Each structure stands twice: as C-alpha cells, then as structure tokens.
Amino acid sequence: MLPVWMGRTNRHYTPYWGVLLYLLIAAAVVVAVDAQDQELVLFYAVAVFVSFLLGLLSMVQFARRERRPLSLAVNLLGTLVVSVTLVMNLLRGWPLLSLVAAGVVAGALWMLWVRAGRPRGISMAVQQAEAGDEEALLLSELQDETDHDEGALGSEQIQQDQASGTHASQAGQQEQREASPRGEREA
Numbered sequence: 001m002l003p004v005w006m007g008r009t010n011r012h013y014t015p016y017w018g019v020l021l022y023l024l025i026a027a028a029v030v031v032a033v034d035a036q037d038q039e040l041v042l043f044y045a046v047a048v049f050v051s052f053l054l055g056l057l058s059m060v061q062f063a064r065r066e067r068r069p070l071s072l073a074v075n076l077l078g079t080l081v082v083s084v085t086l087v088m089n090l091l092r093g094w095p096l097l098s099l100v101a102a103g104v105v106a107g108a109l110w111m112l113w114v115r116a117g118r119p120r121g122i123s124m125a126v127q128q129a130e131a132g133d134e135e136a137l138l139l140s141e142l143q144d145e146t147d148h149d150e151g152a153l154g155s156e157q158i159q160q161d162q163a164s165g166t167h168a169s170q171a172g173q174q175e176q177r178e179a180s181p182r183g184e185r186e187a
Contacts, residue, residue, distance in 0.1 A: 042089060046098040049086040056082060 006018045033039040056079040063072035089095050113119070 039094070042092060042095045043098040045089050046086065046095040047102055049082055049089065050099065050102055052082045053079065053086060 006021065007015055008017055009015050029043070030040070033043075056075055059075040060072060060079060063069075063075055090099065
C-alpha cells in the first residue's frame with residue numbers, strides 16, 4: 001500500500017526509510033511546540049484516546065453480536081469514560097489538530113488500501129518479502145484462495161447456524177453436550 005521505498009527493510013525487517021521519515025515528523029512536531037512537554041502530552045492524549053475509543057466501539061459491536069451482556073455493559077461504560085476524557089481534551093482547542101491529523105492519516109491509508117484492491121491479512125508477509133517476484137506472486141495468489149475458501153466456509157457455517165437457530169457461540173456448547181452421554185460438560 002505504501003510506496004516501495006518505505007518498505008525496504010534490512011536483515012532484521014526494519015523499514016529504515018520509514019523509521020527515518022517517522023523521526024523527521026516527530027522532530028518537526030517537537031520543534032513546532034517549542035519542546036513544551038505539556039503541549040505534546042495534549043496531542044498525544046488525543047491520539048491515544050481516539051485509538052481507545054475506536055477499539056472500545058469495536059468491542060461493543062462484538063459483544064452485542066456475540067450476545068454477551070456483561071461484556072457489552074463493561075465496554076459501553078469504557079466507551080463513555082473514554083468519550084468524556086476525549087471531549088475534555090478536545091475542548092482545550094489545539095488538540096483538535098491532533099484529531100484532524102489522525103483523520104488525514106487514516107483517510108490516506110484507507111485510500112491506499114482501496115487503491116491496492118483491499119488486500120486481506122498478513123499471514124504470508126514474511127514469505128512474500130523473502131521470496132523472489134514470481135514466488136511472491138504465487139504466494140499472494142495462494143493466500144487469496146485460502147482467504148476466499150475460509151470466507152466461504154465461514155458464511156456457510158453462519159447460514160447453517162441461522163437455519164438451525166443456533167448462534168455461533170452456542171454451537172460449540174451444543175456439540176459438547178451431544179458428545180457427552182448425559183449432557184454434562186467434560187473438562
């Protein structure tokens with residue numbers, strides 16, 4: 001997704017040009033706030049709490065989908081606390097720039113991801129990085145086929161569960177009860 005020059009790595013898989021670019025951006029930020037650590041903390045806090053908020057919102061969605069009321073309640077409470085903290089930091093004014101910068105970076109990465117064909121997963125990233133061009137292409141195609149097959153199998157299982165009225169989280173419990181002669185749970 002990123003330019004090739006940013007992905008060049010050394011033998012330890014460190015993308016040295018990307019690290020250098022990050023260093024230059026960090027230095028520019030430190031100079032821009034005249035090295036006032038309290039100013040930097042405000043910007044950092046906004047970026048951190050936006051990440052926390054998005055993670056918690058994902059967990060709320062997951063808990064609701066999996067029908068886990070206790071987990072849902074805890075994540076909703078966390079979302080509320082993080083939202084209040086984020087709003088309080090944003091009311092100070094300048095930290096809004098951090099939020100805008102995070103949005104710009106996220107938008108740029110999303111556009112690059114879409115332009116790259118919305119690739120999925122990184123399970124074969126090391127093999128592709130170490131392989132030659134032709135071998136990397138074959139590995140990529142193999143990964144695409146595997147992802148497609150797993151997605152098809154997953155959707156078939158979901159359809160079967162919906163048809164039988166069994167929720168995915170209950171399916172394992174039901175199989176376990178069927179395997180046990182009296183429906184007892186086995187350790």
